[in-house]
Amino acid sequence: MNQPNEDMKRIDELMKTALRREEVPSGFAERVLARAEQRPAVTLEPERIPWFHFFSRPLVRWAAFTAVTASLIAGSLHYRNVRREQAKGEAAKQQLMLALHIAGSKLQLARSKVNGIQTSQPRRERETNRSRSKS
Amino acid sequence: MRSINQKSLLSVFLLLASPFLRAQEIKLPPDVEKLSSTAKETVEVKMDGPMLRWASKFLSAEDPDEQKAAKLVQSLKSIYVRNFEFDKEGAYSSAEVQTLRSQFSPPEWSRVVGVRSERDGENVDVYFRLENEKMAGIVIISAEPKELTFVNIVGPIEVDQLADLGGEFGIPRLKTKPSSNRVAKVEKGDHK
Numbered sequence: 001m002n003q004p005n006e007d008m009k010r011i012d013e014l015m016k017t018a019l020r021r022e023e024v025p026s027g028f029a030e031r032v033l034a035r036a037e038q039r040p041a042v043t044l045e046p047e048r049i050p051w052f053h054f055f056s057r058p059l060v061r062w063a064a065f066t067a068v069t070a071s072l073i074a075g076s077l078h079y080r081n082v083r084r085e086q087a088k089g090e091a092a093k094q095q096l097m098l099a100l101h102i103a104g105s106k107l108q109l110a111r112s113k114v115n116g117i118q119t120s121q122p123r124r125e126r127e128t129n130r131s132r133s134k135s
Numbered sequence: 136m137r138s139i140n141q142k143s144l145l146s147v148f149l150l151l152a153s154p155f156l157r158a159q160e161i162k163l164p165p166d167v168e169k170l171s172s173t174a175k176e177t178v179e180v181k182m183d184g185p186m187l188r189w190a191s192k193f194l195s196a197e198d199p200d201e202q203k204a205a206k207l208v209q210s211l212k213s214i215y216v217r218n219f220e221f222d223k224e225g226a227y228s229s230a231e232v233q234t235l236r237s238q239f240s241p242p243e244w245s246r247v248v249g250v251r252s253e254r255d256g257e258n259v260d261v262y263f264r265l266e267n268e269k270m271a272g273i274v275i276i277s278a279e280p281k282e283l284t285f286v287n288i289v290g291p292i293e294v295d296q297l298a299d300l301g302g303e304f305g306i307p308r309l310k311t312k313p314s315s316n317r318v319a320k321v322e323k324g325d326h327k
Contacts, residue, residue: 089193093194095180096190096194099286102180103288107261107294107301110250
């Protein structure tokens with residue numbers, strides 16, 4: 001039964017010794033103040049906001065999404081139109097070349113016929129002259 | 136005020152002159168038009184001035200033939216080519232061709248070549264239209280046993296350059312050939 005009482009007494013003593021009043025050493029306050037003056041003053045920097053924080057607003061986010069989608073659609077439409085125009089142009093070029101080829105080949109045909117007549121005529125004349133001289 | 140009067144006078148003149156300008160148009164006889172239904176292969180190319188200019192933008196500067204073509208078409212007003220190819224001979228009559236030929240008479244047109252070949256049945260007519268002693272148009276009508284071709288080119292044209300584009304010794308240099316039974320219509324112009 002005595003054991004708990006003794007323990008309580010010991011704790012009391014320990015508390016008394018730990019919380020006993022002690023005199024401040026001489027020059028303590030001056031030393032603390034001197035050290036505080038030596039330390040550089042802490043300046044508070046303004047908080048940095050990341051660039052994408054701008055898009056955290058829902059309205060801005062939606063506006064950006066709409067703008068990107070619209071530009072993608074416009075770009076793809078423009079690209080498709082350019083491709084279509086190019087395909088039409090290529091087809092027109094082929095038609096033009098075909099037309100010029102047909103026209104050119106028929107002109108050549110006419111030319112070859114005329115040349116054929118021109119070459120066959122002197123031959124015929126020569127043959128008739130030869131037969132006349134023989135007779 | 137004066138410029139407005141000049142403009143109005145010009146527009147009135149154009150309005151009055153339009154029937155005469157249209158008179159230069161060449162019409163294929165209806166019988167010839169009908170030939171496309173019996174032909175094995177039909178080619179029709181109609182291109183007016185702006186269309187020619189636009190098409191020539193796509194011509195390659197590296198290809199010598201396309202280079203020649205670009206030079207040739209830069210001052211042309213229109214090109215009209217109609218070509219029929221048949222399986223058998225006698226698909227068209229000489230009267231039909233004669234109706235076509237009759238549209239090209241002096242003084243507007245002068246026939247520079249007229250070939251009639253009884254041996255192989257190849258008949259070719261070439262007509263020139265001159266304006267102020269300068270070439271203003273060419274018409275070629277080629278009637279072969281299995282083929283009928285009509286070409287009308289309006290504008291100043293170099294005939295030698297055009298003949299060069301026809302290939303060499305009858306061998307075409309063209310890379311593409313029209314597919315069977317295809318009607319190649321590029322643009323609907325005023326020609327009929």
